[in-house]
Amino acid sequence: MAFLTHFYAVLFYVAAFVLVSGLVVKVVRYARTPAPLKIPTTPAPTSRSGVALRMTREVVLFESLFRGNKWTWIFGWIFHFGLFLVTLRHLRYFIEPVWAPIALVQPFGIYGGIAMVIGLIGLWARRFLVDRVRYISSTSDHLMLALLVLIGASGLLMKFVFHTDVVAIKSFFLGLYALDPQPLPADPLLLLHLLLVALLMIVFPYSKLLHAPGLFFSPTRNQVDDPRERRHLAPWARELEQQAPAASSDPRG
């Protein structure tokens, strides 16, 4: 029992560290890499607030995907929105006292869990049924779906069939904050669920799950359409200019 608790405690410390540090490294790298040219996919907003609105529509509604493919959009959106509700529901394990909005969202989190699995199955089905999507799917794409489906299914099973001691789980996670892990219930389904979640956290910064931060750094979506009004110059392009100065507009120059 003690071994199990300690194993999972270490696992989650490692997973949290990998997730956070891996993401920070990636995001810093994205942020530091310049976008030397104005390449928004037009028509694009002509102001920062317009871009914020465009990004919000992309993040919340998956606007481009909606225009691109209705089946992928419906399954993808169901999955992501379900995952969002599930995440909110799970926050109760990590905060004490539980905030009122999180308490309110609890029942919706259950629907979210069901929606999430349905969405994933729909997305997975496309990888077999549509020849083009089958062609582009690699082993890792299937494994990622398997991982998420297993996480969702094991969670739903614990909710509806094999209940586990949620109070003990909460004290385990709250204990991790204080470097004082409390005993974790030894239910196989729970252990599987947590193992897979830790795995997901670890692969996140090294996989296509980077699409989440990536979207915010996508120049075709986050740039303002104002190249004639504002001169856009990357640092390395500025250096280029200093090496070989542009033709001067000064007739004496």
Next chain:
Amino acid sequence: MAKATFDVPELTPYTEVPAVTPEAMAHSAPFVSKAEFQAPLGFPGELVEDWQTRAIDKMGELLGKYRSLRVYLDSCVKCGACTDKCHYFLGTQDPKNMPVGRQDLMRKVYRRYFTLGGRFFPKLVGAEDFTKEVLDDWYSYFHQCSQCRRCSVFCPYGIDTAEISMAAREIMDSIGVGQKYCNEIIGKVYKIGNNLGLPGPALVDTLEGLEEDVFDETGVKVRYPIDEEGAEILLVTPSADFFAEPHVDGLIGYGKVFHAAGVSWTLSSHASEAANFGMFIGSYDNMRRVAQRIREAAIALKVKRIVFGECGHAWRVAYSFLNTLAGPWDFLDPRYPVPQHICEFTHDLIEQGRLTFDKSENDDKVITFHDSCNVARASRMGEVPGGQFEIPRAIIRATCNHFYDMDEDTIRDRTFCCGGGGGLLTDDLIELRVKGAKPRLDALNNVMQEKGVTHMAAICAICKSQFTKVLPYYGMEMDQIVSLHQLVSNAIVLEGGEDDDEEDAPAAA
């Protein structure tokens, strides 16, 4: 109908998504650039000895210089939204012409050398060594992308395959594997001043000829000046406008509009080309060098404004990049955007009621409009987003009585590429060009059948050349493609200047 050594696809009322046929276009590759065309651009003449190492190093360099490349290689989730969007996939069925299929050619190399997953579990994540076979695939399929950005519109992360294609071509150039068509042309721009290699005296002759033709036809002395210092406007236009049909009819139209507006303007023999193929090969250095000619010409000729003629990718470079590459433009008249599109110029005059048209002059035509990809998805006209769609259409409506749009799914930002953009407008890629034109021509054929459309107007030199060439393969007439300013030219009612009659007088006497 033109003879083809390949099967020309049958047009369908709506473009259907084909079943994937792997390697269907693996045989397609453009001629490789010879050493003499590589050197002027600063590239090695042939495949260098340690090409693999140098290619990986170059990829690393580009990953540090272009956020787009770095983010896009990481972000794809293989959702498939782009898989049925590329005109080359729709026309050839080759899955490596699906945008994600094309990106994966680079992504698998990126993963192998730049990601943990690819280093340790290459099979699992589809990572591969950069072998000669992979390089050959790159050369073939990164020259089957016209960088039209249609895929980017539908991608949930905005992944733009054009960015990947440009980077791939830059990497290939850096190890000595260049494409003859693009690199030879850029060399001509450096040496002579334009893509077609027309020297200054030839341009002067041509323009004088145009003045005579227009005078004979209209009785009005419309000028087509070149290298006139102190003119208000510098017109930069694709060199095809100087002689090829239907391009030249557009140039005639620009001149008539300037004439009607009463502004002085000039072309430049130094910047006698709007096109900038530096973009197609992804080379910032070459793109900048080509763009600098325009700055030099503007300074030398002491103009106050810069206007671009009808050219798609040139307008992208002009609108989106020119300020970056050759700015700042603080020495020009601040009341006007730099640069302006000829359509913006004409449209402003129409709005102000300063142009008179006799629309019946175009009554022999029923017009539709082809949105050129670089104008539609990589630039703007006017003050409002989407002006690049509305302004050309407003000009058509002002000059023609009969206008119908093609299917909504195939116009505006969902427009299909003509099939010849992105540096692929070369005869060694004719099969690709014909097949890639199918989605656009499906839609054109549809409005021809349903609305009686006879002509398609375009505002891009590449589109015009491409359609002129490929329409006959589909049993259509090459002259069904017209310049937008050709329509303006037909309908505009010009008032004669004071000296117009003088030349008539001796003839009459």
